[in-house]
Amino acid sequence: GESVGLHLPTLSVQEGDNSIINCAYSNSASDYFIWYKQESGKGPQFIIDIRSNMDKRQGQRVTVLLNKTVKHLSLQIAATQPGDSAVYFCAETPASNTGKLIFGQGTTLQVKP
């Protein structure tokens, strides 16, 4: 079946630096790609999404890039802060409009003071 995976299990960055979290997906028919943030012991929180007909979308301090040629998704966090420490999941949704999400394994972001 389809799967969404991540390149690195853990990413450690210095406070103030930019972070880049990567994700590879396999279903070229997916309609939306989404990033979620999960803090320890809590449920995931929606960060940002991008539709398959776009290649870049910006939010507050975050940018998501989509490269459909190589089926690659990335999340860039500018000026990383200690509060950004969490596990980040990419997810994709098939074009069937059921709201079903396929999640990747997650990347742990550690921010060093």
Add this chain to the structure above:
Amino acid sequence: SQTIHQWPATLVQPVGSPLSLECTVEGTSNPNLYWYRQAAGRGLQLLFYSIGIDQISSEVPQNLSASRPQDRQFILSSKKLLLSDSGFYLCAWSVKGQADYEQYFGPGTRLTVT
């Protein structure tokens, strides 16, 4: 504003015992509802999703079942727990139609089967 509740927060159950986890959503009507399981250090696995009362789809064959007796209530059950049922169970909701991939998660229930 909308809120989602799950209980209990933690649960320790012996193998073979029954299970009932409850999820309720407030502040919205006719939401899509979802049950996910997250094993330690892993991503989320969709177990069930529901588009309406008594309309539930199962994603993974297993000894779990789900029910939606009311519009904003979603229940995850098992008649006999297995060790492999241990994990972090998350309920989520989304608005139907528009951006239904934008899901709002509850605080989760950590289940340990001993």
